[in-house]
Amino acid sequence: MRLGEVVREFEQPAPNQIEIPDEKVVPSKPLKEPVPA
Amino acid sequence: MTADLIGYRCWSVHVGRHRSREFVRDASDRALGYFQTVWRGQPGLRLGSISNDMLWEGPIVHADYMPKEMNSFGLYALKNIEDAKEYSPNAAAYGEVALFGKIIEHENGYRAEHALVKRIWLRPACLPLTPENQLEQIAAVAKILETRYQCDVIVDSSPRGAGPLAFLLAKIQQGNITTADLERLAKL
Numbered sequence: 001m002r003l004g005e006v007v008r009e010f011e012q013p014a015p016n017q018i019e020i021p022d023e024k025v026v027p028s029k030p031l032k033e034p035v036p037a
Numbered sequence: 038m039t040a041d042l043i044g045y046r047c048w049s050v051h052v053g054r055h056r057s058r059e060f061v062r063d064a065s066d067r068a069l070g071y072f073q074t075v076w077r078g079q080p081g082l083r084l085g086s087i088s089n090d091m092l093w094e095g096p097i098v099h100a101d102y103m104p105k106e107m108n109s110f111g112l113y114a115l116k117n118i119e120d121a122k123e124y125s126p127n128a129a130a131y132g133e134v135a136l137f138g139k140i141i142e143h144e145n146g147y148r149a150e151h152a153l154v155k156r157i158w159l160r161p162a163c164l165p166l167t168p169e170n171q172l173e174q175i176a177a178v179a180k181i182l183e184t185r186y187q188c189d190v191i192v193d194s195s196p197r198g199a200g201p202l203a204f205l206l207a208k209i210q211q212g213n214i215t216t217a218d219l220e221r222l223a224k225l
Binding site: 008 | 039041042046088104105106113115124135136137138139140141142143144145146147148149151153
């Protein structure tokens with residue numbers, strides 16, 4: 001999708017009706033790689 | 038209270054199971070460094086991105102990586118709904134999304150960290166329907182998408198919503214087809 005030149009970057013707050021789960025803290029599935037002792 | 042940042046985009050309507058890309062693993066479950074496409078869960082109807090294989094699982098979706106000025110990541114949306122409709126005349130759906138988190142604004146649209154599906158319009162002629170009972174199938178598709186995305190789903194009954202070929206036939210019947218219409222037809 002061609003969006004053209006960048007104009008600016010900014011932070012937009014979430015719409016009021018939703019809460020965003022923190023997916024970086026709670027992985028959606030367990031890690032499969034074994035952790036070395 | 039900040040007003041929602043609204044963008045517009047189009048989607049395919051995907052029928053099937055959840056599709057994801059996962060690492061190929063050896064017998065000892067060690068990742069081998071390349072991906073394969075896998076399908077999981079029950080079949081369902083989902084919106085899919087047009088230009089990649091991403092499926093929109095629910096009303097809120099997240100970009101794989103943080104959009105930045107100097108990369109091309111993020112969830113794409115256009116500022117103008119007419120541009121979204123024109124972007125892919127064969128797309129089975131187009132609609133409105135609220136964008137939030139980190140936003141990169143461009144001249145014609147945005148790249149966003151998160152998006153919330155707000156409203157969907159269906160193009161009946163572009164849906165994967167069987168020939169019988171099409172009205173019932175369209176109603177069922179609308180209901181399923183409404184439940185999955187928790188938003189209004191509207192059936193676009195305009196000539197354009199009936200699909201690009203029907204739109205052109207209508208223009209031919211009205212006697213006002215243009216060279217731009219024919220060029221658009223050649224691109225399909």
